[in-house]
Amino acid sequence: MERNEADERAPLIQNERNSSASSYTGDVQDSDVTQVTISPIGPDELPPPYTPSPHGGVPMVTCRVCKSMIDITGKKEQHVVKCNNCNEATPIKNAPPGKKYVRCPCNCLLICKATSQRIACPRPNCKRIINLAQSPITPPPSHVPGMCRISCGHCQRIFLFNTLNNALARCPHCRKVSTAGSEFARRRGFICLLLAMMFLVISLGVTVGTYKIAQRSGGMYVLYVGCFLVFAIFFIRSIYYFSMRISTVEGMA
Structure with a gap:
C-alpha cells in the first residue's frame, strides 16, 4: 500500500473532557490488516x-x-x-x-x-x-431569491437564511435569534418606539382629559392602566430590537 500521509497520533479533541479515550487519528502505514x-x-x-x-x-x-x-x-x-x-x-x-x-x-x-x-x-x-469513501455531494439548490449565507452574531457559524422573509434569523447551530444585517432590527425598533410614543401621548391625554370622571368612576383607571401597559410593551420591544445581536450577511447562497 502507498502511504498517503504521515502518521498522526493525537486525542480526538485535545483538551476536551469526557471524550472517548480510544478516539485517535491515524493515517495509514503499510500493514497487513483488515x-x-x-x-x-x-x-x-x-x-x-x-x-x-x-x-x-x-x-x-x-x-x-x-x-x-x-x-x-x-x-x-x-x-x-x-x-x-x-x-x-x-x-x-x-x-x-x-x-x-x-x-x-x-x-x-x-x-x-x-x-x-x-x-x-x-x-x-x-x-x-x-x-x-467520498462524501456524497449534494447538488446545490436552485437559486432562491434573497437566500444568503449568514455568519451568526452569537456563535459566528455560517447558515443559510432568506433575507426576504422579513423575520429574525434563528441560528440552527446555537438556536439563538439575531438580525440578518442591522436594517431589519433598526426599522422594527423605530416602528415600536414610534408606537410607544404614540400610546404615551394618548395615555397622557386620556388621563388629563378624564381625571375628573375617574374621581367619580373607578372604571377609568382600568383604561389608564391599559394605555400605559401598551406603551410599556412597545417601548420594551423597541429596546429589544435596538440591542439585538447583528449577524453578518456573507453573500448570496
Missing part, C-alpha cells in the same frame, strides 16, 4: 445540539452507538461527549476546521484530516485500515 470502506460522518448525520429531556428539561443527546441518552449538562461547548453506557464517543458539533469524523466498524470514533483517504484504527484489538 481493510474496510466507510463514509465519513457528515454534518447532516450529527445529532441536534441537544434534546430537552421530558423530565426536568435536562439537555440530552442520543448515543450514536447504543442509543442511550447522554446528559450533556455543562458539555454543550464540547465537540464530542462520552456515553456512560458503552464508553463510546458521540459528536455533537461539526469537526474542527480541516478535520472530519469517521466511525470505525469497532465503534471507535476517529478524527482525521479532511483530505485523508485512508486511516488506521488505533485500537489494539482492531487495527483496521479504513478506506474513506
Whole structure:
C-alpha cells in the first residue's frame, strides 16, 4: 500500500473532557490488516445540539452507538461527549476546521484530516485500515431569491437564511435569534418606539382629559392602566430590537 500521509497520533479533541479515550487519528502505514470502506460522518448525520429531556428539561443527546441518552449538562461547548453506557464517543458539533469524523466498524470514533483517504484504527484489538469513501455531494439548490449565507452574531457559524422573509434569523447551530444585517432590527425598533410614543401621548391625554370622571368612576383607571401597559410593551420591544445581536450577511447562497 502507498502511504498517503504521515502518521498522526493525537486525542480526538485535545483538551476536551469526557471524550472517548480510544478516539485517535491515524493515517495509514503499510500493514497487513483488515481493510474496510466507510463514509465519513457528515454534518447532516450529527445529532441536534441537544434534546430537552421530558423530565426536568435536562439537555440530552442520543448515543450514536447504543442509543442511550447522554446528559450533556455543562458539555454543550464540547465537540464530542462520552456515553456512560458503552464508553463510546458521540459528536455533537461539526469537526474542527480541516478535520472530519469517521466511525470505525469497532465503534471507535476517529478524527482525521479532511483530505485523508485512508486511516488506521488505533485500537489494539482492531487495527483496521479504513478506506474513506467520498462524501456524497449534494447538488446545490436552485437559486432562491434573497437566500444568503449568514455568519451568526452569537456563535459566528455560517447558515443559510432568506433575507426576504422579513423575520429574525434563528441560528440552527446555537438556536439563538439575531438580525440578518442591522436594517431589519433598526426599522422594527423605530416602528415600536414610534408606537410607544404614540400610546404615551394618548395615555397622557386620556388621563388629563378624564381625571375628573375617574374621581367619580373607578372604571377609568382600568383604561389608564391599559394605555400605559401598551406603551410599556412597545417601548420594551423597541429596546429589544435596538440591542439585538447583528449577524453578518456573507453573500448570496
